[in-house]
Amino acid sequence: MNTLIKNVLAVLPNGSTKKTNITIKDDKIFSIGIVPEQFNADKTIDGQGKLAIPGFVNAHTHVSMTMLRSYADDMKLMDWLENKIWPVEAKMKKDDIYWGAMLGIAEMIKTGTTTFADMYGDMDKVAEAVEETGIRAVLSRGMIGAAPNGMAALQENCTLFEEYNNGADGRITVMFGPHAPYTCPPDFLKKVIEKAQKYDAQIHIHLAETEDEVKECQTKYGKTPIALMEDVGILDCGVLAAHCVHLSDADIAIMKKYNVRVAHNPGSNLKLASGIAPVKKLLEENICVGLGTDGASSNNNLDMLEEVNLAALIHKAATLDPLAIPAAEALKMGTYYGAKAVGLADTGKIEPGMKADITLFSMQGTQWTPCYDAVSLLVYSANASMVDTVIVDGKILLDKGRLTTIDEEKVIYEANKCAEKLTGKTLKN
Numbered sequence: 001m002n003t004l005i006k007n008v009l010a011v012l013p014n015g016s017t018k019k020t021n022i023t024i025k026d027d028k029i030f031s032i033g034i035v036p037e038q039f040n041a042d043k044t045i046d047g048q049g050k051l052a053i054p055g056f057v058n059a060h061t062h063v064s065m066t067m068l069r070s071y072a073d074d075m076k077l078m079d080w081l082e083n084k085i086w087p088v089e090a091k092m093k094k095d096d097i098y099w100g101a102m103l104g105i106a107e108m109i110k111t112g113t114t115t116f117a118d119m120y121g122d123m124d125k126v127a128e129a130v131e132e133t134g135i136r137a138v139l140s141r142g143m144i145g146a147a148p149n150g151m152a153a154l155q156e157n158c159t160l161f162e163e164y165n166n167g168a169d170g171r172i173t174v175m176f177g178p179h180a181p182y183t184c185p186p187d188f189l190k191k192v193i194e195k196a197q198k199y200d201a202q203i204h205i206h207l208a209e210t211e212d213e214v215k216e217c218q219t220k221y222g223k224t225p226i227a228l229m230e231d232v233g234i235l236d237c238g239v240l241a242a243h244c245v246h247l248s249d250a251d252i253a254i255m256k257k258y259n260v261r262v263a264h265n266p267g268s269n270l271k272l273a274s275g276i277a278p279v280k281k282l283l284e285e286n287i288c289v290g291l292g293t294d295g296a297s298s299n300n301n302l303d304m305l306e307e308v309n310l311a312a313l314i315h316k317a318a319t320l321d322p323l324a325i326p327a328a329e330a331l332k333m334g335t336y337y338g339a340k341a342v343g344l345a346d347t348g349k350i351e352p353g354m355k356a357d358i359t360l361f362s363m364q365g366t367q368w369t370p371c372y373d374a375v376s377l378l379v380y381s382a383n384a385s386m387v388d389t390v391i392v393d394g395k396i397l398l399d400k401g402r403l404t405t406i407d408e409e410k411v412i413y414e415a416n417k418c419a420e421k422l423t424g425k426t427l428k429n
């Protein structure tokens with residue numbers, strides 16, 4: 001299938017924009033600029049009045065938690081997890097995971113995300129949803145290490161790897177997902193490392209999210225979470241670390257040494273009152289920082305443009321520096337750096353040879369006027385309801401705002417049904 005996007009304003013890898021044509025051959029970007037003579041388009045998209053960006057990469061989420069959106073708000077992390085989230089998650093069935101994933105994926109595609117990195121249970125159902133919907137994903141089985149469930153979860157992560165790594169036409173990659181240092185003791189983490197090394201897989205883990213986590217780790221092990229992970233050997237596997245809010249300079253030096261990639265979740269960190277990650281410092285140290293939403297129960301949506309906007313804004317206030325994260329850098333964090341963070345080298349940039357994962361925003365209306373700088377308008381003025389087209393692996397998943405692979409009404413109906421059954425609550429819609 002060959003697609004031509006004609007006369008579109010494209011955001012290029014250096015952050016500049018250019019009015020151009022993009023051709024797509026099968027799953028890859030074929031050319032940018034004058035349409036090659038030999039190129040025959042099966043489909044032409046009129047790019048006039050549209051902005052083409054690399055699709056957003058949601059570098060950390062728990063997509064099936066969309067089922068728990070608005071279930072428990074305005075709480076701190078451990079209170080929220082221990083008293084609200086974990087008790088209800090313990091009752092979740094495969095159907096809840098599947099319809100939660102479908103609901104979340106529908107939202108992500110509608111808001112311009114083309115790849116997400118996920119950590120949860122029953123990931124075979126998430127993988128099924130990824131296969132059906134056409135999105136790209138990096139999946140890990142979330143593991144809480146205490147016996148006996150930890151070992152069963154580790155076995156499930158191995159099975160997930162065997163059945164789905166490089167699955168869905170190459171759109172699924174599998175990582176290992178030990179939840180956090182406070183739920184996975186060193187002995188268990190060592191077992192995870194053994195398996196990750198066996199499969200040559202990377203690791204996705206929550207690290208240094210709250211001050212309490214760091215204090216508790218210091219008390220228990222005499223080390224920060226990052227230093228403990230170095231000791232245990234996790235950092236040798238290649239790590240996608242979610243949060244990294246509370247870091248010492250020594251932690252940052254360790255992260256740099258092991259090329260730890262960070263998924264920064266500004267919305268979730270603000271809502272759970274966890275703090276503000278030292279992202280300016282991390283970027284200055286050339287540490288790769290992508291953006292994530294975290295789950296829709298702590299955010300409360302999966303809208304990556306909001307995370308890009310928050311990343312651009314909160315670090316200015318935290319450092320009193322308006323250049324802490326400029327608009328173009330925030331957009332890169334939500335796209336190219338995110339792709340690198342989740343271990344994908346062939347997406348996140350509009351460049352020939354890269355995967356054709358592209359989001360088109362409609363630039364019509366007051367919020368795009370006057371247009372001195374399209375990237376600035378996208379980051380500071382636009383919103384995700386302006387997403388017009390989403391392409392993943394060369395296939396159109398959103399066409400003029402309509403989902404092509406998902407029956408949205410059915411997903412909403414089934415998700416509501418599951419949510420009522422799961423929580424016993426009568427829902428408001």
Ligand SMILES: CSC[C@H]1O[C@@H](n2cnc3c(O)ncnc32)[C@H](O)[C@@H]1O
Nearest residue numbers: 085119120121142143144179206295
């Ligand atoms: C074991 S599967 C993943 C596990 O993570 C929980 N979770 C969701 N958001 C967060 C967060 O911000 N910090 C730590 N853990 C989180 C989720 O509820 C699942 O139990």
Ligand SMILES: [Zn+2]
Nearest residue numbers: 206242294295
């Ligand atoms: Zn998380």
